[in-house]
Amino acid sequence: MTTQQRKIILALTILYTMVILYFIFLAFGRLDTIGQMTDYTFLFVPDSFFKLPSIADLLHPTLMDFVDFGNIAAFIPFGVLIPLLYRTSFVRFIAWFLLSILVLETIQALTLLGSFDVNDVIQNSSGAAIGFGAYKLGMRTKNVWRNIAATGISIVVLMIGVWGFCAIVDNVFTKEAGPFVALHELTDSTGNPATGSKPYSFKIGGQQVEPTYNVYSVEGKNRETYTYTLGNKELFLSLYYGIPDQKDFTGSIRVAVDGHEFLFAAAEDQLHEPGVFEIFLEQANELTITIEGNEQLWDVGFREMKYFWN
Template sequence: MSKSRKLIFYATLLYTLLILYFMFFAFGRGDTAADQYTFIFELDNFLKLPNPSELFPPTLMDLVGWGNTAAFIPFGILIPWLYGVKFVRFMLGFFASILVLETVQALTLLGSFDINDALQNSVGAAIGFAAYAIGKRVQNVKKSLAVMAVSVALLLAANWTVGFGVDWVIAEKPGPFVALNEWENGGGSSAENVEPRPFEIGGQTVMPEFNLYGAEDRKTKTYRYKLDDKASYFYLQYGIPDSGDFEGSIRVSVNGQEVLSNSEQYQQHAPDVFEWHFDQPAELTLTLEGGEQAWDVGYRKLQHRWE
């Protein structure tokens, strides 16, 4: 083995050991081992790198996002430089190796198996291989390394741009507001909202736009609604009007789990806003007591740009 090949071999070995250290032991993995196996197979736009506006100052997760791609670029340069392997064979072997390491991370409870990480790692290796293929055409070693460095920067920028383009196209955004005007009451029959009317809270005039709910005769009243959409945001505003005694409470439950509980003891003399994100169909329960009012209750369904 020539001197240059020995240098490349030892550089590859040392860099591999460094990557393995970060994958299994860095960031306090041994001290904060998971208590269950975690396998993530859902794709989450693996091309996307951190937004420039989010990098000032950079957080640990920003660095991880960059590292998942950039840290594996050297493998795409060193391994084909050392063994002269073809692109398809290199990528198949690299991706298989990453899947094995991700699996070991999960089974040893030192991390999780995340298909997005494996794909990001592979994108980095592919960028390195492409940069090596471009740079090796230059005979002068120093110029070849310079060409590789420039190629890596340009390919990273291209990957970044494509990632944001994909995200822009497929990202789901909240759609039009849908008011919830037909609930079921505690007895299972239809319970419509009362006619919206203006009232004051803390001297501020409130004019509900879509609906208004309250407890009749200042007693407890419960409303139920089944939300069939898988991904949406639920909204409502609430408060205790100035008229009458300042007493009342509100509770919101999702599939039997309470997500909002507030009463006059903790409320301010001002309207308040509540928002909750759903990622699956759910049954909503809204319970009002005393003088508590809830208005403009509804949701926005998450949808793609073309919907």
């Protein structure tokens, strides 16, 4: 590399660094948000690194899709420019890069111009690593234009490789809602294992209701309580409720999980039509349902969040 070429690369590196620093500290109206922020924000647990947009997402991209790709792509040039200026190993390069990004993220948080986000650190470093790999693969000849073309192709190939790897890891470590489990399939701790297991049709507000899984009511009493053990699961709990047309509009329902009440619906507060209730619970062990009067619940159940291997 000639002295002239080195000066050009150095100037490009400095200019590009200034652009990146502008986006880190000043762009997107960051100065306007200083007065709105009262606390430092430090996010040390990664939660979105492996959530790069899928091909389907790219057909209808959102702002966050561009941000995730941008956090990687914007730092690829450093992986090419720095090794061109200074001979260095990958370990030394990525160590210094990580240290620099950690310092910048910390300054961003302490100046209230943003937050320290470990997701950004991982994504930015991944971009730099892609650039360094492309430099090693592309800069193999004395022909400048051939080297540029080879480096560009290497960047695309490595980016696709990282994208595919992230998709695999995302699939492995992301939980999805499993099949619907009807509540009557569990054993009721009150000693009623078959309660609610025989669905029957009825009308609410003139609408014909055809339960698929179960129906819960007071079973001829004024009040009934059903308690189930869910086993400390992460799940979506759902149910339908209402008072059939042929019955007096009296009653109420309560739904509590581990002693915390999540739903209370009295007859006088309800519309004369089927009600729907669904809630996500990070941990659910004991489910208690209390029914009074003519209230009925049906298709009560949950979908457990599981990894694909479960």
